[in-house]
Amino acid sequence: MAEKTWGAAPYWGLGYDWDPDWLLTERQRELRALLIELCEREMRANAKASDDDLVYPRRNLELLGEHGFLALTVPEELGGLGEDHVGFAMAAETIARYGCASTAMCWVMHTAAVQAIMLRATDALIDRYIRPLNRGRIGTLSYSDPETGSHFWYPISSKAERTETGFHVRKRASWTTSAGFADFYVVQTTSPDFSGYDDLSVFVIDGEDAIAQPATWDALGLRGNQSGPLEVPGVDIPADRIVGPAGDGAASNDEAVDPWFLVGSSAVWNGLAMGAIDIAKRQTTRRRHADVGLRVADYPTIQDYVGEAVMDTNACRIFTFSVAQAMDDATDHNRRVLAPGEFARATYLHWAWQIKFEAAKNVTHVVDKMLHACGGSGYKRGDMELERYLRDAKAGWVMGPTNEVLRQFVGKAVLLGFDALDYWNQTFNRRAVENELRKLDAAGKRELAEQLLAEAAQDEGATAAA
Numbered sequence: 430m431a432e433k434t435w436g437a438a439p440y441w442g443l444g445y446d447w448d449p450d451w452l453l454t455e456r457q458r459e460l461r462a463l464l465i466e467l468c469e470r471e472m473r474a475n476a477k478a479s480d481d482d483l484v485y486p487r488r489n490l491e492l493l494g495e496h497g498f499l500a501l502t503v504p505e506e507l508g509g510l511g512e513d514h515v516g517f518a519m520a521a522e523t524i525a526r527y528g529c530a531s532t533a534m535c536w537v538m539h540t541a542a543v544q545a546i547m548l549r550a551t552d553a554l555i556d557r558y559i560r561p562l563n564r565g566r567i568g569t570l571s572y573s574d575p576e577t578g579s580h581f582w583y584p585i586s587s588k589a590e591r592t593e594t595g596f597h598v599r600k601r602a603s604w605t606t607s608a609g610f611a612d613f614y615v616v617q618t619t620s621p622d623f624s625g626y627d628d629l630s631v632f633v634i635d636g637e638d639a640i641a642q643p644a645t646w647d648a649l650g651l652r653g654n655q656s657g658p659l660e661v662p663g664v665d666i667p668a669d670r671i672v673g674p675a676g677d678g679a680a681s682n683d684e685a686v687d688p689w690f691l692v693g694s695s696a697v698w699n700g701l702a703m704g705a706i707d708i709a710k711r712q713t714t715r716r717r718h719a720d721v722g723l724r725v726a727d728y729p730t731i732q733d734y735v736g737e738a739v740m741d742t743n744a745c746r747i748f749t750f751s752v753a754q755a756m757d758d759a760t761d762h763n764r765r766v767l768a769p770g771e772f773a774r775a776t777y778l779h780w781a782w783q784i785k786f787e788a789a790k791n792v793t794h795v796v797d798k799m800l801h802a803c804g805g806s807g808y809k810r811g812d813m814e815l816e817r818y819l820r821d822a823k824a825g826w827v828m829g830p831t832n833e834v835l836r837q838f839v840g841k842a843v844l845l846g847f848d849a850l851d852y853w854n855q856t857f858n859r860r861a862v863e864n865e866l867r868k869l870d871a872a873g874k875r876e877l878a879e880q881l882l883a884e885a886a887q888d889e890g891a892t893a894a895a
């Protein structure tokens with residue numbers, strides 16, 4: 430097995446023997462070696478500047494573009510590297526582990542936005558957004574709505590209307606990675622002929638049409654990823670900037686946005702966990718206690734911490750790669766063209782929920798344990814960098830779909846079936862209503878019945894008027 434290097438020297442963290450390399454192609458291993466080289470040469474140093482001063486990691490993203498990674502998953506005939514879901518997971522993990530987690534998250538959002546476009550690619554979208562990618566053009570996803578928080582699939586504050594030449598789009602997003610820095614935003618709004626909250630549409634908005642206030646961004650970790658609020662203040666866009674047919678939003682979520690985001694972000698959390706273990710290895714094998722003549726790494730307690738962290742993290746990595754492989758199998762390694770109504774990755778969405786939950790849960794635990802292994806030295810800001818990994822890792826649990834939401838999705842789907850998930854609050858829960866009604870006396874029931882009859886009459890009037 431080749432030796433992992435860091436510049437001219439052997440890598441100071443865990444070697445390739447602890448990476449599940451049998452899951453990667455030779456080409457993917459070469460791309461990983463190139464990414465590690467870029468991290469060593471420049472990206473890791475830039476991570477510190479991003480973290481210290483809330484600097485957007487533009488240089489790191491440009492560097493990725495110079496080597497083709499901004500179009501990693503785009504077919505070669507369109508100027509990309511033609512990689513698949515496993516290649517994507519490998520790259521996200523590698524950038525986060527050896528380089529910069531903020532860059533990794535911006536890049537994951539960028540790639541998920543690119544793939545949302547590629548799901549319904551047209552000549553116009555390809556020419557404007559896909560072919561120029563490696564010239565350093567950055568995209569991102571703008572979904573989360575201030576009114577619905579982590580229910581990012583529910584865009585209450587957004588609207589699209591038809592115009593003579595295209596669409597008039599309004600969007601308010603509470604969080605958008607790369608807000609104010611991206612060249613294009615893939616946004617989700619209610620559809621032009623809106624018929625209810627599962628009727629959503631996807632548009633691409635150019636950077637100059639969106640308003641962001643990067644100066645207001647400040648956060649515990651991923652400080653370079655600039656996930657501030659974003660507003661598209663009612664702009665007219667040409668008809669060719671809709672992605673897919675009107676009403677394709679839910680399918681786009683299930684087939685592109687969620688699968689790519691969940692695989693990529695899980696890989697980022699796994700990369701951060703491995704990066705923290707790397708740092709703990711370096712620190713505990715170098716630090717020596719003069720009184721007992723032992724290194725910190727010689728204490729069995731520390732060995733236990735590291736052993737458990739490696740096994741738990743590798744379980745999460747193999748889980749993530751395995752779901753990525755399933756998506757590769759379903760899509761002919763990301764080459765299959767799907768018409769609206771056809772699904773491939775979406776078949777594994779409930780698996781993608783699980784990998785994100787496990788990766789985000791694991792990294793939170795691992796960074797804490799690696800801090801314990803490194804002691805007070807790990808707590809300090811400085812060259813060791815562990816505290817940055819710890820802060821960056823904490824974003825995993827709270828990023829939508831949050832881990833609270835995911836474990837409820839899975840538990841509810843297992844116990845009550847997928848229909849019970851009711852993303853858009855449409856299914857009437859008769860059992861809950863009947864339970865509440867039992868608490869009312871006759872007068873209370875009568876009052877409620879009168880209110881309901883009045884509302885029904887109002888609704889019928891509104892339907893007749895329309």
Ligand SMILES: Cc1cc2nc3c(=O)[nH]c(=O)nc-3n(C[C@H](O)[C@H](O)[C@H](O)COP(=O)(O)OP(=O)(O)OC[C@H]3O[C@@H](n4cnc5c(N)ncnc54)[C@H](O)[C@@H]3O)c2cc1C
Nearest residue numbers: 570571572573578579604605606656824827828829831833
């Ligand atoms: C670093 C970072 C980058 C981000 N980047 C983007 C981006 O690029 N694009 C984008 O669209 N969004 C982005 N987000 C937003 C993210 O997806 C979530 O929307 C956001 O983190 C939710 O925060 P909130 O304060 O609105 O949470 P709230 O929705 O207020 O949640 C508060 C608590 O309630 C819990 N909760 C919510 N709903 C339920 C439920 N149904 N059952 C049980 N518990 C529930 C949550 O899990 C959480 O514990 C980003 C977030 C972070 C942290």
